[in-house]
Amino acid sequence: MNATVALPPAFFDRDAVTVARALLGCVMRRDGVALRVVETEAYREADTACHASRGRTPRTAPLFGPPGRLYVYLCYGIHRLVNVVAEPEGCAAGVLIRGATVVAGEARVRRRRGGRLDLIGPGKVGQALAAEVAWSGQPLGRALTLIDGRPRAAERVVAGPRVGIGYATPADQALPWRFRLVAS
């Protein structure tokens, strides 16, 4: 895969933790805006932090679907959080895009973000992309395209616990399934 190739569904047909790591450095394209992914979190089946862990509902149904589709939901009544479904169909897992940097479309991002460009935080990413809940369940390549990419030589990956999942069991809260790129 080179830097201009859209990630195929097979890329996401792996365990969500592997996919979350592999997405760092990849680029999301939408509507003239390009964002480089610098922070992700994995959510897996039998993971009490995962929305699907308490059964399948209309909202969480996309998580159970085939890999490489979008799962977008409204958080706190305000923020649209963007996830990509991972693992084989029938296995509810996904990767939350938690942070990014702007590669292109700076003016449009500023307009959507009240003049700001920092995109560390999943609500900010959704806002920069003008993400919609209606995208949920759609394949990549329509509303949103993901382009292959890698960390730079001067970057390294740091793993840590996930954020904002106080409702999960202590063991699941402690899993180091949050990944970010930092300057080395």
Next chain:
DNA sequence: ACAAGGATCCTCT
């Protein structure tokens, strides 16, 4: 039909 709460962000102190 109703009430509760959420994978967050921003402002103000």
Next chain:
DNA sequence: GAGGATCCTTGTT
């Protein structure tokens, strides 16, 4: 560091 915004999804009556 604390609290409000804001509205949909979910489980319960």
